[in-house]
Amino acid sequence: MAMTVHVDIVSAESEIFSGLAEMVVAPAELGDIGIMPRHAPLVTKLRPGEVRVTHPGGEEEAFYVSGGMIEVQPHVVTVLSDTALRAHDLDEAAAMAAKESAERALADRQADIDEAAARAQLAQAVAQLQALQRLRRKLPR
Amino acid sequence: MAGGKEIKTKIRSVQNTQKITRAMEMVAASKMRKAQERMQAARPYAVKIRNVIAHLAAAQAEYRHPFLVDREVRRVGYIVVSTDRGLCGGLNSNLFRALVQDIDKWRREGIEQDFCVIGSKGLGFLRRFGAKVVGHATHLGDTPSVEGLIGTVKVMLDAFSEGRIDRLYLVYNDFVNSMTQRPVIEQVVPTPASAEEEVKHHWDYIYEPEAKSVLDDLLVRYIESLVYQAVVENGASEQAARMVAMKAASDNAGNLIDQLELAYNKARQAAITQELSEIVGGAAALG
Numbered sequence: 377m378a379m380t381v382h383v384d385i386v387s388a389e390s391e392i393f394s395g396l397a398e399m400v401v402a403p404a405e406l407g408d409i410g411i412m413p414r415h416a417p418l419v420t421k422l423r424p425g426e427v428r429v430t431h432p433g434g435e436e437e438a439f440y441v442s443g444g445m446i447e448v449q450p451h452v453v454t455v456l457s458d459t460a461l462r463a464h465d466l467d468e469a470a471a472m473a474a475k476e477s478a479e480r481a482l483a484d485r486q487a488d489i490d491e492a493a494a495r496a497q498l499a500q501a502v503a504q505l506q507a508l509q510r511l512r513r514k515l516p517r
Numbered sequence: 518m519a520g521g522k523e524i525k526t527k528i529r530s531v532q533n534t535q536k537i538t539r540a541m542e543m544v545a546a547s548k549m550r551k552a553q554e555r556m557q558a559a560r561p562y563a564v565k566i567r568n569v570i571a572h573l574a575a576a577q578a579e580y581r582h583p584f585l586v587d588r589e590v591r592r593v594g595y596i597v598v599s600t601d602r603g604l605c606g607g608l609n610s611n612l613f614r615a616l617v618q619d620i621d622k623w624r625r626e627g628i629e630q631d632f633c634v635i636g637s638k639g640l641g642f643l644r645r646f647g648a649k650v651v652g653h654a655t656h657l658g659d660t661p662s663v664e665g666l667i668g669t670v671k672v673m674l675d676a677f678s679e680g681r682i683d684r685l686y687l688v689y690n691d692f693v694n695s696m697t698q699r700p701v702i703e704q705v706v707p708t709p710a711s712a713e714e715e716v717k718h719h720w721d722y723i724y725e726p727e728a729k730s731v732l733d734d735l736l737v738r739y740i741e742s743l744v745y746q747a748v749v750e751n752g753a754s755e756q757a758a759r760m761v762a763m764k765a766a767s768d769n770a771g772n773l774i775d776q777l778e779l780a781y782n783k784a785r786q787a788a789i790t791q792e793l794s795e796i797v798g799g800a801a802a803l804g
Binding site: 384386387388389390391404405406416417418419420421444445447448454456458459470473 | 562563565566662722723725735738742
């Protein structure tokens with residue numbers, strides 16, 4: 377039997393996946409990384425994209441994440457997935473919105489927020505599309 | 518028949534109220550179950566992220582993130598989690614009472630406070646209280662998302678990073694079980710030291726791109742997950758408190774109806790007796 381590593385994919389709102397895998401491929405910030413059992417300990421950020429888990433036996437499953445972190449230890453891989461779109465400008469915008477609603481001031485500050493939101497959404501849409509395409513290719517015709 | 522009709526109307530009105538409270542009780546019971554599930558679902562993330570942070574903080578002894586360092590307190594911040602709606606018994610008032618006690622303690626030391634509020638009940642209370650509210654999020658609904666909280670949390674974390682507040686507390690109702698909810702005031706930043714956990718291993722992670730930024734991101738997410746957990750927990754408490762309050766209201770309505778029915782029957786009896794004695798009296802007068 378091939379070596380396996382335990383994989384947990386969790387988001388702040390729920391547990392998404394937990395089980396054994398032969399390999400995990402994740403979209404790290406500095407490029408996609410493939411993780412096999414006994415990988416060196418690693419912590420890195422994730423881009424929006426898909427985390428591909430190869431189950432024991434070679435079957436592959438893809439999980440879409442909109443960013444987050446991955447923590448790797450020799451026998452455990454933990455993906456801390458974000459559920460929300462994250463970008464510096466967007467976080468800034470959310471903070472601004474919270475402040476503004478507290479002040480009940482309705483200053484028109486939409487423009488730069490919209491652009492950041494659009495860019496983040498685009499990145500997410502592209503990643504989702506890729507995940508879809510991969511799924512479609514796998515389906516028997 | 519003195520007041521018979523009025524009593525009948527009153528009974529009907531109480532019955533209608535009872536129907537409403539009973540329906541609310543059942544709705545709250547089913548919502549509470551769902552909220553409890555959400556509470557369970559959010560736990561693994563917080564546990565995992567706490568482990569990673571504990572390890573990182575221990576492995577990176579030379580780099581102390583500001584969120585982990587205690588400093589002199591000149592001003593404190595609170596994130597207050599309350600409900601959006603009322604009719605949930607003493608849930609909010611108990612929470613606010615605990616909060617006011619805590620605030621008094623700071624006031625005696627001459628330390629001021631900033632507030633971020635989640636839920637409209639808290640906003641109303643703090644506004645009446647004359648507190649300085651710097652941010653708020655309301656109407657998160659029954660299924661709150663982390664997305665809705667990012668802004669509120671960031672307002673407070675920014676204030677902390679910029680030195681406007683030196684400590685951040687999280688105030689919410691802890692869901693003990695469906696009968697008990699406990700107001701909790703918890704220190705979030707600086708994160709209470711988990712230093713007791715000895716690091717037994719002598720390895721360190723590879724960080725990409727670098728330890729500092731990874732730790733930054735992790736800490737922010739950790740605090741967000743704490744706040745999310747508090748919101749979900751408070752949501753479950755709200756439904757539980759509402760369920761209990763509505764059950765009490767339904768029971769009281771039942772008692773009231775019983776009493777009113779008794780009064781109605783007595784009035785009816787009295788009217789019949791009076792009528793009879795009038796007839797008898799009339800007949801006697803004629804004979």
